[in-house]
Amino acid sequence: MSWDPAQYLKFGNQRLRPALDLLAQIPLESPATVVDLGCGAGNVTCFIAERWPQAHVIGVDNSAAMLAKAHATLPQADWVESGIADWQPEQPVDLIYSNAALHWLPGHETLFSRLMGFLKPGGVLAVQMPRNFAAPSHTSIDAALDALELPAAVRAGIDANKLNSPVAEPEQYYDWIKPLAASVDMWETLYSHVLNGENAVAEWVKGTALIPVLNGLLAAEDAGQIAPGMRERFWVDYCARTNAAYPRRPDGTTLFPFRRLFFIAIRQA
Template structure:
């Protein structure tokens, strides 16, 4: 199951909110920037607006996302690559990663390696969803535990629990950075079409690892059960909308 740029951008406005908040905490005027896990180029586009004179490149492991990013920003260099081993041998002033490191394991190795790629005064700026204990994700795991497909899905949920807590990131990054800023924000998104929008939101992200191993019929049944489950946790208001609470963890580490 490939990444779908069109499904992901259904909620682009809401997904862009943390990008603005992360950008607001980046110090200085970086001249060379990489956007790791650039997706369809939405984060890259905002980086370009904020730093119009900088050289910006985007890296993503999904050819579909890279293609969409290139269509959006034809003047920018985008490459297919894996964050886990990406290294073009050049130093950067800003390494930016919004909503992508939750898909990459080994943060204890990845982050120190990326910090070493920064120029003096450069920053590593990252946002990762912190929603594994939200009803949206607890319910995914509950539906996945059904014996009908539990065997196929047994490895998925825990493998995805790669994220660490705020203090862990702070202590790790303080070993290399002069300044580390860590914070957590919960966004509240009213979703017009209620619980079915909750399903649509996560179909392009958190649900992917659960749907990927299933055949077409199983996928449809999984989504039917997930919709029923989220309907009770995200009940529609009078106007039909549901409120999605979405906590996210941020850190910006800046070198001497």
């Protein structure tokens, strides 16, 4: 999957808000080793390094393009190109911080237990994941794909790679994590992002959940599996659907409600 740092950071200030809200609640004074798991372009890693300047900061991401931008911004950190499912630290760490990344992975019951196992006793797992998959921003993806009437094999390939409501109910995460944790703090926040520009919600989603969809349609066009222009047809239809669900206001802005799940777990001593 190909990430575009410029597209992702188009709404950088709005995307940063939940990351900083999570960071502010972490109850550690002087961690020795901090991992930003799924660090992307490193825009949040900079704030981690600023809060704990003496810490060994490690950023992990599977996108070389994102890591190149991150390294240019924060050269003193260590940057590791790796998928989250494959990553493990050389030794236990004090903090694993992950903002808007773990929802891309399946198997959360085992994933979160695995991450807790990488912590020192008293270490912290701090996670934020979007839980907005029942909103029009995401249901419109399937609706616009349905309208294309794609060949079954093409649709199956896209469905296998796109996000499909991957985040469980909060109580499930509690049950999975609590056996390994001294304490678990959980909360949800519904943000009302104020976006500017045309097709604002579509442009937001284009930087994240639409990536595997648009890439899949482009690959199918290149392979001759679908007619040329179907990717563009999808984009126009998706913009129309999201513009109808999130209409532009008289002042030119678009309000985008977005729900996110947070939790902070402290490993048992």
